[in-house]
Structures are given as structure tokens and as C-alpha cells.
Amino acid sequence: MNWHVELWIWLLSALALAVMHTITYLIARRLGRYNVVDAVWGLGFVLVAAIAAAVGDGSLPRRLVLLALVAVWGLRLSLHIQRRSAGHGEDPRYAQLLDRRGRSPLAVFTWIFLIQGASQWVISLPVQVSAAAGDTRGLGLIAAVAGVVVWLTGFLFESIGDRQLAHFKADPANRGTIMNGGLWAWTRHPNYFGDFCVWWGLWLIAASAWPGVWTVFAPLIMSYLLIQGTGARLLEHAMRNRPGYADYRERTAYFFPRPPR
Template sequence: MSVWDRGLPLIALLALIGLAVLQLATFAIARRIGRYNVVDVVWGLGFVLVAVIAAIVGEGPANRRVLLLILVTVWGIRLSWHMFQRTSGGEDPRYTEMLARYGSGPGVALRRVFLMQGASQWVISLPIAVSAAAGPTRGAGWILVVAGVLVWLTGFAFESIGDMQLKRFRANPDNRGTIMDRGLWAWTRHPNYFGDSCVWWGIWLIVASAWPGVLTVFAPALMTYVLIRGTGARLLERTMADRPGYREYQRRTAYFFPRPPR
């Protein structure tokens, strides 16, 4: 049986519908509360939604469906809770800058923020859908599963520890007006984004353990591109560029991939 016979079209369709409903509902909430950064809260939850659909509808091996459901759910809920706490303080400067450039009307925000995010979620989550409809993992494929879990654990550690270190740094009044350059933030200017990328490369390795999962390599590549060049690190660097000490921090600290500080 092929992935088409094991429910891939239905999984992909239900995921598309579910993400569209989620983003439209989030847009309505954003309009009501007057800030668009609430979209960040549902970034992780959207992937959890797809993982749940894939685990229920897919006809591939249950052990792999459950493993991916657990990994995506743990990552997604932690991230969404973190973003819920972080975004409650006011609008994200990244969205302010984006909407100032392209227009601040609700139609622009819907297209460029919410629907764009929903489309990205759907494409990036395709490996989960493919894996849920793929055949069993055989032979040396289990090496990829183990490697994928290890890469996922590395990414989850970078992301969660980096977020925790930054939260503690900001909570200390003595650090006001200074640049966070300690812990993981001394090794990379974006440990959370680097960790996020690793999480999805780890998921792809698990998916690649059964044909045709290897063909979905475009998904973690897209996620990494979004984190580095899209709405992630690049926009954040632009908003931070004029802060005192940030240029020096850039000179001594890696942009994305960790290395010892200079």
C-alpha cells in the first residue's frame, strides 16, 4: 500500500481545514484585543493539531504516529505557553515594522501574518502527515529514529533553556538596558531559534526512517529558512540593532549556529 492508500490525502485536507479555522479564529481574537502577536501563541498549537489529526486518521504504524504526537505536543504546548506569557505585555515590534511597511489594514494583517503562518504550518507539518500514512520502519531505519530523537532533544534543550535564561534575565531589574549575553546566549544570538530548527530536523529524521518520508526534507529546510531569514532572527536583529551594546554582541557571538564566544 502507498501513502495515498493509507490516508495521506485525508490527513492533508483535514490539516489544511483545521489550520485555516485556527488562524481565522486567532485573527478574530487579535482584532478584538488590538494586537497581532497573539498569532505567535498558536504557532506551536497548530502543529499539535496536525499531529493529533495524523495520529487519529493515519493508517501507518501506531508506534511512530504516537512518538511523533508526543514529540510535537511536548514542543508545541511548551512553546505556546511561553509565547502566551511573553506576548501579554504588548505588540511585538516585528509585526509593527512589518505592517508599517506593507500597510496596517486588517486585510493586510490577515494575509501577511495569519494566512501566511497557516500556510507555513501546513507545509512544515507535511512530514507528520506523510509519516502517519507511510509503511513500517525497517532495518537500519531505526538508526534514523534514534538519531531523530537525539536531535529533537538537543533542539528542545536549546529552545527551552534559552527561553528560561532570557526570562530570568529580563526579570532582574539590574539587567534593564543591557544585552543578554550569558549562558546559551553567549554561544549563539538565537538559541531558541536554533533549537526550534533542530526540533524539526529531528522530526524529519524520524519521518525519513520510512519511505517516502525522506522526500519531505523541504519542510525542515523551510522552517530553518523562516527562523533565519523570515520572521525570526533577521527581523529580531533589525529591531535590536540600535540598542546600546548590541553591535559588540554581534561581533563576538555567533548569529545562529552555536560556537564558543570570541
């Protein structure tokens, strides 16, 4: 492990995320809505993975694999969010947050953009640390292959789930009803479950060489955010009074997929 190189990766990643979110903040101020920050969530991870791959001196195949997987996931997610939010106003989550924290430029930048950038830096630590780690051998190679399989499972769940929901919402006949078909019949949050698998898969690849294994706190943090934090739990709270949602909850798993009842 080359800690000198690793420190450079940490520094450059933090600087790049700070610049990206500053530019995003200025664009958001001009547009008059701050949910544009969601569209750069995936892009921030791609940026960090690119820096790690370029600056790192660890295993080149592992650096390229992680860059490719993060890029495919991040670019798809950012494009999906940009399309989904186009033509809509502010996200109620941010409106409620700013009502509590204040709407001064410093409060907005701190509670929306700075916190998201810091979260991206911490969650991406497996990718950053792996870039300066040694070669993957023996059991590490098995872990890396398992990581790719877990990542692929998550990517398919997330992308197919998003597409199924988009098609459902595009049909006027479904207005006011609950999406309960396809992957949405197996879990109430296939997109969040997919995200969960993506980051555990990336961690398995990073953990294939020391000291990547110690970054396990990163997917744990992401898991908490997806299951109990700003992901599934918050959406459940927003949907609780929708007609038919109580029945949907009874039939369908909360997070981890299982056959519908």
C-alpha cells in the same frame, strides 16, 4: 504508502488550521492586537500532529512518538509566547507589515493569519506524510533514534535559552544590558537554533520510512525562516543599535553554537 489516507490527512489538516486561524483572527480583532497569532504557532503543529496520528494508518509507534514530540514542543512554546506577550502591545513586526500591506480585514487576515497557517501546513508535511507511511526498519530505525536525539538537543536549547533570557529580563539590574551568559554566550540565538534542531529531528523520524525522506524541503524552509527570514536576521536588525551589541556580536557565534571568544 496509503495515498487515500494521506489525502485525507492533508485536507483535514488544512481545514483545521483554517478554522483555528479564523477563530484567532476574531479574537485578535476583539483584543485590538494581532500578535496573538504567535501564541498559536506551536498549537497549530500540535493540531496537525493529532490529526495525523488519529487518521493515519502507518506505523503506530512512529505516529505516537511524533505526536508526543510535537505536543511537548508546541505546547511549551505557545505557553511561553503567551506569557511573554501578556500585558504588551502590538508587535512592531506586525505594525510595520500592516503599514506596508494595508489594514483592511482582508489584508490583515491574508498577510498575518493565512500566511502563517499555510506555513504551518507546509512545514508540518513530514509529520503528515509519515502518518501514512510503512513501518520503520533497519537503517530507518537508526534515523528515527537519531531524530529523537536531535529533537531533544533542540528542545533543550530552546527551552533553556528562553528560561535564561526570561530570568535575565526579570532582574531590574539588567535593564539596558545585553544577555550574554549561559547558552547566549555560545550562540546569539539559542532559541532559534533549538527550533532548527527540533524540525530536523522530526524530519529524521519521518524520513525513517518512505516517502518521508522527500519532505526534506520542510525543514529547509524552516531553516531559512529561522536563519535568514523572520527569525535571527530580523532580530539582529532590530538589535543592531543597542549599546554593547556590537561587542556581543564579535564574541558570540551568530547561529550555530561554538565556545565564546
